[in-house]
Amino acid sequence: MRTLTGVGSTPLSGVGAARWYRPEAGLTLPDRPDPSAVDADAELARFADARDAARESIRDARDRAAERVGEEEAAVFEAHEQFLDDPELVGDIEAAVGDGTPAEHAVHDRFAAAIEQFEALDGPMAERADDLRDVRDRLLRALLNTRTDTDADDGAALADLGDLPAGTVLLAERLTPSDTAELDPDAVAGIATVSGGRTAHAAIIARSLSIPAVVGVGEPLREVEDGAELLVDGTDGRVVVDPDAATRGGVGSAAAPVVTERVSTADGRSIEVAANVGSEAEIAPATERGADGIGLFRSEFLFYDRETPPTEEDQYEAVTAALSAFPDDRVVVRTLDIGGDKRVPYLDLPDEANPFLGRRGIRLSLGEHRDLFETQLRALLRAAAHEGGEGLAVMFPLVSRIEEVEDAISAVESVAADLDGEGVDHAVPELGAMVETPAAVFLADRLAERLDFLSIGTNDLTQYVMAADRENDGVDAYHDPLHPAVLRAIDRTVSAAAGTDAWVGMCGEMAGDPALTELLVGLGLDELSMSAVTVPAVKNRVSEIDSAEATALADEALARETRTEVRDVLGVDGE
Ligand code: PEP
Ligand code: MG
Numbered sequence: 001m002r003t004l005t006g007v008g009s010t011p012l013s014g015v016g017a018a019r020w021y022r023p024e025a026g027l028t029l030p031d032r033p034d035p036s037a038v039d040a041d042a043e044l045a046r047f048a049d050a051r052d053a054a055r056e057s058i059r060d061a062r063d064r065a066a067e068r069v070g071e072e073e074a075a076v077f078e079a080h081e082q083f084l085d086d087p088e089l090v091g092d093i094e095a096a097v098g099d100g101t102p103a104e105h106a107v108h109d110r111f112a113a114a115i116e117q118f119e120a121l122d123g124p125m126a127e128r129a130d131d132l133r134d135v136r137d138r139l140l141r142a143l144l145n146t147r148t149d150t151d152a153d154d155g156a157a158l159a160d161l162g163d164l165p166a167g168t169v170l171l172a173e174r175l176t177p178s179d180t181a182e183l184d185p186d187a188v189a190g191i192a193t194v195s196g197g198r199t200a201h202a203a204i205i206a207r208s209l210s211i212p213a214v215v216g217v218g219e220p221l222r223e224v225e226d227g228a229e230l231l232v233d234g235t236d237g238r239v240v241v242d243p244d245a246a247t248r249g250g251v252g253s254a255a256a257p258v259v260t261e262r263v264s265t266a267d268g269r270s271i272e273v274a275a276n277v278g279s280e281a282e283i284a285p286a287t288e289r290g291a292d293g294i295g296l297f298r299s300e301f302l303f304y305d306r307e308t309p310p311t312e313e314d315q316y317e318a319v320t321a322a323l324s325a326f327p328d329d330r331v332v333v334r335t336l337d338i339g340g341d342k343r344v345p346y347l348d349l350p351d352e353a354n355p356f357l358g359r360r361g362i363r364l365s366l367g368e369h370r371d372l373f374e375t376q377l378r379a380l381l382r383a384a385a386h387e388g389g390e391g392l393a394v395m396f397p398l399v400s401r402i403e404e405v406e407d408a409i410s411a412v413e414s415v416a417a418d419l420d421g422e423g424v425d426h427a428v429p430e431l432g433a434m435v436e437t438p439a440a441v442f443l444a445d446r447l448a449e450r451l452d453f454l455s456i457g458t459n460d461l462t463q464y465v466m467a468a469d470r471e472n473d474g475v476d477a478y479h480d481p482l483h484p485a486v487l488r489a490i491d492r493t494v495s496a497a498a499g500t501d502a503w504v505g506m507c508g509e510m511a512g513d514p515a516l517t518e519l520l521v522g523l524g525l526d527e528l529s530m531s532a533v534t535v536p537a538v539k540n541r542v543s544e545i546d547s548a549e550a551t552a553l554a555d556e557a558l559a560r561e562t563r564t565e566v567r568d569v570l571g572v573d574g575e
Helices: 040-069 071-084 087-098 103-119 123-145 177-182 201-208 219-223 245-249 280-288 299-303 312-325 362-366 370-384 402-422 438-442 444-450 458-466 484-498 514-523 532-544 547-558 563-570
Strands: 002-005 007-010 013-021 168-172 188-193 213-215 229-233 238-241 270-277 294-298 331-334 392-396 430-435 453-456 503-506 527-531
Touching: 007 201, 013 188, 040 071, 040 087, 040 103, 040 123, 040 177, 071 123, 087 103, 103 123, 177 201, 188 229, 201 213, 201 280, 213 229, 270 280, 270 532, 280 312, 280 532, 294 299, 294 312, 294 527, 299 312, 312 331, 312 370, 362 370, 362 402, 370 392, 370 402, 392 402, 392 453, 402 430, 402 444, 430 438, 430 444, 438 444, 438 458, 438 484, 444 453, 444 484, 453 484, 458 484, 484 503, 484 514, 484 547, 484 563, 514 532, 514 547, 514 563, 527 532, 547 563
Parallel strands: 013 168, 168 188, 188 213, 270 294, 270 527, 294 331, 331 392, 392 430, 430 453, 453 503, 503 527
Antiparallel strands: 002 238, 007 213, 013 229, 229 238
């Protein structure tokens, strides 16, 4: 038995047989023949057939992804199909084939040039290179499959991610969002990757599919061979090779029973346990796992993978669907939080280097993209008048100034006045701010006076308090919400709101760790919002807690000076 460590991404465990995903394997090109020996017409026909086959496989992948993770995520495959029809790419390949280049070499050469061009662009456009690789590999696979005069090594290839045998633990250098969206959660027992972080898009999709995942395992993962038995433990961030019976035995028993009712601590303090939702497909799992509503509806997902922004009607429908799923609960919609790591191609956002201290979140909504903000507010105020709309709450991301909150509140009032004038049904929902910046922590008392609630976003708050990029594996030891500085920021926020009517929740990933529930209850949070998969465990944990003991635990943790000491107090490891 050997244990490799990485970053736990989906807090579930699974055991299965290792299978490397090597998208490039089996795609070795045959030697280039002399152009005079190439039958150009036959090669053109092979290229046309390969385009048809690639199109079919892209459409299959799209349909599978739409079924498993929703239309929004599946849209990436439509972009892939467009590459197959790109007149420049196709024209150049056909010209090369006409000049005596075999189809697979022509595809390989032309795509290599295009990939290089995208890679040189830096920033989000560079990600298109991955899409091009995906399309190139589908074409090459189709071409090499029909070539009978080569013995291309396809033994190690694993082309069809959507059709893996049950009990597969998928190993990869890293996975793209489109790879992950294709996976069948019933067949894939776990995922482990060499690189990548837990806030990466692919990791979030794996979480929404409830596939156990450990990311960023590093070099040692490469030594694991196909067929090895692996335990992927996404709770503790470890991959165990050849687990012994005791280690395997612990797996599966951890699944907590679903609790549909509201929960209170053993001494009767009620804690709302809500779900974070980052795609339409995550709403059903949130209801199935007994979430008390939605504590973070990341509205930016409505803006991804499309050519133009969603209309007021699109947004109204998405929000009212969420309200209908939770007719008796609160649904907290965060207004658009794009910029930095969250890209939307059609908005031509500035390319800014990490760690995203620039134009993002509310800064864009109140600045150059106020039109988008107002459209979104119209949809939200209309949704607040829809059945179940009294449970709607709206919060603003990345707040750092009182002026922003005042400006956002004025925007809400002016949209309400417009809707009044037009005779359109609407209501003003609860309004809140995310506490994600040190500035918001220091101003929390003033924010709480003006708003109905605050929701602490520990993913960003930790990166800004600690000056540690949340996407950078090299500063994991800094990007730790259990650092005393972050705990003090949380404590200060809750205390600042205590003298007001505002409630305080937490929607960062920290909220979903049952090992930290007692601490968070002790710190005084009223609501915890998390990936649906962890809702049952946290609800069960809340009912075991005594709030006086929780307060004492929080006080003890707050008195510590290092993250190691805090972890000792809480009895959690993770150095
Ligand atoms: C956060 O920053 O903690 C948060 C919940 O927002 P996101 O992860 O979407 O930035
Ligand atoms: Mg955030």
